Amino acid sequence: MSLSIVLLWVVSVSLLAHSQPNPRGYLLDCGAGKQSGSTVGELKYITDEGFTSVGNITTLKTPDLVPILSTLRYFPDTSARKYCYVIPVVKGGKYLVRTTYYYGGFDGGEEPPVFDQLVEGTKWGVVNTTEDYANGLSSYYEIFVRAMGKSLRFCLARNKHTKSSPFVSAIELEYMDNSLYNSTNFNKFALTTVARNYFGNQGDSISFPDDKFNRLWQPFNDTNPTVESHSNITSSRFWNVPPAKAFSHAITTSRGKTLQIQWPTMLLPSAKYYISLYFQDNRTPSPYSWRVFDVAVNGETFYRGLNVTTSGVTVYSTQWPLxxxxxxxxxxxxGMPVGPVINAGEIMQILPLAGSTLNRDVEVMEDLARTFNDPPSDWSGDPCLPTENSWTGVACSYGEHVRVVALNLTGMGMSGSLPSQVSNLTALNHL
Known part of the structure; x- marks a missing residue:
C-alpha cells in the first residue's frame, strides 16, 4: 500500500532549520540526467545516472513542483521482464529504501500506470498511485531490508494491469543502525511501512534531521482530546530511536475512561505486522507524573499494566496478526487520576523474503552483462528471482540454492566474448 504526502508544491515542503550532512546512503533524483541533482530543504539528491543502464528520462510540464518530482525515469521496453537499479551498499547492512512517484501525465495519459516493485529477488508490492495523483499528491513506499551482498538491487516490473510505462521519481537508500527493529530476522523477512504517525499534532511531517534516519512521521488526529508535552525526552534511550519531536503532543482522554483509537485509518490485508507504540506522561516531571494502563489491539492484550512516566516508554510486537x-x-x-496517553506509533507488514540467487552466480551474470554489447534491458538485478522476472534467456534451478543452469543467447543480437568467469557458473549445464 502506498503512503501519500503533500510534496507537490514547493511551498508545502518545510525547510530544515540547520545545515546537516545527508543521511548515510544515497538520495537519487530519477531522470535528472547529467545534472548534479536536486535539493529539497537541505537534503541533497544526486542524479540516478550510473545506477541504472535502462529507461528514458523526462521533465514534467507541471509548474512549481518540488525538484525531485519535476523529473522522472520511465521504462517503455515492453519485452523486458524488469528494470533495475544497482546501488552500492555495506554487505550485511540494514537499509530503509523509499521510492517516490509522481505521474504528472508524462505519457500523455490521464491515470498513472500500475506496476510492481521488487527488491533483490522478492516482490515488494504493487505501485498504484491513481488515487493519490487524483488528489494532487505524490506517493511513496518504504521497506526495511538487509543487504545480502555489496550491492542492493531495486527493480520495477510490469504486471497484468500495466497499461503504459513504469516510472519512478526518486529513490532513497538510508543506512539504519543495527539497533533499529532488531527483533526482526532480516535474513528471512523485510518490513514494509504501513503507517508511521505522531499523534495529537496538526504540524508538518517529521523527517531528517529531526529523525537522523530520515524516516517520515506524519501527523495524526482524531476526535480525542490532545495535550502538549511539558517534559523533554532523550530519543536515543527509546527502542527504535523515534525523534524527540514525535513526543511534543499526544492523544488522551478523561480520567477513568478507555482511550480508543482507530489507527491506521485504512483496512489492512490479513498478515503479520510489526507494531511499535510510543508513550510519555506529558506533565512536568515530578514524583507524581506517571500513569498506568493496559494496551489492547483489536480486543487482544498487547501489554498489561504499562507504567508511563515523563521519561517515556516503547512497547512493541514483532509478529502481530491484523x-x-x-x-x-x-x-x-x-484509581488513576489521569487518563491514558499515546504519542506515536509505527505499523509495518512482515514480508517473507523469496530468497536470492547464489551470490557467485549473480556476480558472474553481471560480469557477463557488462562484457556483451547490447544485452537485454532486463539483464540487471537478480537473474533468477522473482521467477516471473528472471533474465531473458536465463534458466535457473530452485532448490536449496537458486542457481543459473542454462543460458540461451540465440537471436538476442549481442556481441562480445564470454568472460573467463563463466566457468564459475558451476551449475551451468547448457550454453
Missing part, C-alpha cells in the same frame, strides 16, 4: 480495521484501546488502572 486484518481489516485496527482498534487500539488504552484502559486505565483503577
Amino acid at each position: 486484518s481489516g480495521q485496527t482498534q487500539i484501546a488504552l484502559t486505565p488502572a483503577n
Whole structure:
C-alpha cells in the first residue's frame, strides 16, 4: 500500500532549520540526467545516472513542483521482464529504501500506470498511485531490508494491469543502525511501512534531521482530546530511536475512561505486522507524573499494566496478526487520576523474503552483462528471482540454492566474448 504526502508544491515542503550532512546512503533524483541533482530543504539528491543502464528520462510540464518530482525515469521496453537499479551498499547492512512517484501525465495519459516493485529477488508490492495523483499528491513506499551482498538491487516490473510505462521519481537508500527493529530476522523477512504517525499534532511531517534516519512521521488526529508535552525526552534511550519531536503532543482522554483509537485509518490485508507504540506522561516531571494502563489491539492484550512516566516508554510486537480495521484501546488502572496517553506509533507488514540467487552466480551474470554489447534491458538485478522476472534467456534451478543452469543467447543480437568467469557458473549445464 502506498503512503501519500503533500510534496507537490514547493511551498508545502518545510525547510530544515540547520545545515546537516545527508543521511548515510544515497538520495537519487530519477531522470535528472547529467545534472548534479536536486535539493529539497537541505537534503541533497544526486542524479540516478550510473545506477541504472535502462529507461528514458523526462521533465514534467507541471509548474512549481518540488525538484525531485519535476523529473522522472520511465521504462517503455515492453519485452523486458524488469528494470533495475544497482546501488552500492555495506554487505550485511540494514537499509530503509523509499521510492517516490509522481505521474504528472508524462505519457500523455490521464491515470498513472500500475506496476510492481521488487527488491533483490522478492516482490515488494504493487505501485498504484491513481488515487493519490487524483488528489494532487505524490506517493511513496518504504521497506526495511538487509543487504545480502555489496550491492542492493531495486527493480520495477510490469504486471497484468500495466497499461503504459513504469516510472519512478526518486529513490532513497538510508543506512539504519543495527539497533533499529532488531527483533526482526532480516535474513528471512523485510518490513514494509504501513503507517508511521505522531499523534495529537496538526504540524508538518517529521523527517531528517529531526529523525537522523530520515524516516517520515506524519501527523495524526482524531476526535480525542490532545495535550502538549511539558517534559523533554532523550530519543536515543527509546527502542527504535523515534525523534524527540514525535513526543511534543499526544492523544488522551478523561480520567477513568478507555482511550480508543482507530489507527491506521485504512483496512489492512490479513498478515503479520510489526507494531511499535510510543508513550510519555506529558506533565512536568515530578514524583507524581506517571500513569498506568493496559494496551489492547483489536480486543487482544498487547501489554498489561504499562507504567508511563515523563521519561517515556516503547512497547512493541514483532509478529502481530491484523486484518481489516485496527482498534487500539488504552484502559486505565483503577484509581488513576489521569487518563491514558499515546504519542506515536509505527505499523509495518512482515514480508517473507523469496530468497536470492547464489551470490557467485549473480556476480558472474553481471560480469557477463557488462562484457556483451547490447544485452537485454532486463539483464540487471537478480537473474533468477522473482521467477516471473528472471533474465531473458536465463534458466535457473530452485532448490536449496537458486542457481543459473542454462543460458540461451540465440537471436538476442549481442556481441562480445564470454568472460573467463563463466566457468564459475558451476551449475551451468547448457550454453
